[in-house]
Amino acid sequence: MSALWYRVGPVITVVIAIFVLWYAGAVALNSAWAYDKAKRAGVELSTSELIADTLSQDKPKLPAPHQVGREIWKTTGGMVASGRAFSKRSxxxxxxxxxxxxxxxxxxxxxxxxxxxxxxxxxxxxxxxxxxxxxxxxxxxxxxxxxxxxxxxxxxxxxxxxxxxxxxxxxxxxxxxxxxxxxxxxxxxxxxxxxxxxxxxxxxxxxxxxxxxxxxxxxxxxxxxxxxxxxxxxxxxxxxxxxxxxxxxxxxxxxxxxxxxxxxxxxxxxxxxxxxxxxxxxxxxxxxxxxxxx
Incomplete structure (x- = not known):
């Protein structure tokens, strides 16, 4: 187990760090739009509501990893499943x-x-x-x-x-x-x-x-x-x-x-x-x- 972790552990650690920084960057960069929407609506956002909004915007400054992953799946695996693997949207x-x-x-x-x-x-x-x-x-x-x-x-x-x-x-x-x-x-x-x-x-x-x-x-x-x-x-x-x-x-x-x-x-x-x-x-x-x- 230690030998396996010695080989893959550093890679997994780097990947986790990238995802953490990516999510943090998405929240930070997309928060201005979330605050602006809340201000125009006359409401205040809690921390959980802010995070949820910044990670689900349609046109974010920085999309979250799960949004990118969903788009890739929709335009690859989803296209294959629907028989349109070589359509111009794939x-x-x-x-x-x-x-x-x-x-x-x-x-x-x-x-x-x-x-x-x-x-x-x-x-x-x-x-x-x-x-x-x-x-x-x-x-x-x-x-x-x-x-x-x-x-x-x-x-x-x-x-x-x-x-x-x-x-x-x-x-x-x-x-x-x-x-x-x-x-x-x-x-x-x-x-x-x-x-x-x-x-x-x-x-x-x-x-x-x-x-x-x-x-x-x-x-x-x-x-x-x-x-x-x-x-x-x-x-x-x-x-x-x-x-x-x-x-x-x-x-x-x-x-x-x-x-x-x-x-x-x-x-x-x-x-x-x-x-x-x-x-x-x-x-x-x-x-x-x-x-x-x-």
Missing amino acids: LIYHSWITLSSTLLGFVMGTALGIGLAVGIVYNRTMDMSVMPWVIASQTIPILAIAPMIIVVLNAIGISGLLPKAVISMYLSFFPVVVGMVKGLRSPGRMQLDQMKTWNASGGQEFRKLRLPSSMPYLFTSLKVAMAASLVGAIVGELPTGAVAGLGARLLAGSYYGQTIQIWSALITAAALAASLVGLIGFVQKAVLKRMGMA
Whole structure:
């Protein structure tokens, strides 16, 4: 029991603390509206009445956890139960739209990142010229560059999924480049000299030494890239006026002051990101175990 608590106890403690602070914040932020209603009605609120009011408002400044949970269930499990899992009011539908551009952008960003990393490691000119530009590219705010990407691609007739995927790629390729460069350069001088004594070619050195050595670094960077790709997909939905996707859900909620809808989309996005990163972690364990690294 003590070993189990040692593993899950800190997580449970943090979750409980988050919920306590969340409820306290909801009461504090929503109390002004509750007091205002009571004042206009000419009544005084007791502490229990104040708490009940602040935790049940239709458009609270900060929705309570149970309100967000109820909204998520209504737009996921409730939709599935009614046979409308992919209706436009379902978070499952919006999550799928965002997931599609996230995965495409992640694949594109991973391919670009690995390609650049190989070039940087094996070509000194690329190392001196490309790497500084890769780093500089991340100093440009994504909120500034996203509309530019959308406009340019729309001007040449490209719309829909691809522009959002390009924005995801822009955010996700950087950690892959950095991780792979570090991983491909991780073999020591003695290991590289040993490959030379075996008369290994450059390709054999890459396949037999550098690439396997880079796997732990690659998977770590892929986790970061996946989370960044999801952020890019959501950001890419904002300047397009999209009507589908978690970004569109956030935008619609902000237009109409539906804070519960906003928070339900945010929590859903966080759960989606955690699931994708967890999936990469599962693949990482399987691959590294097969390679004898775990």
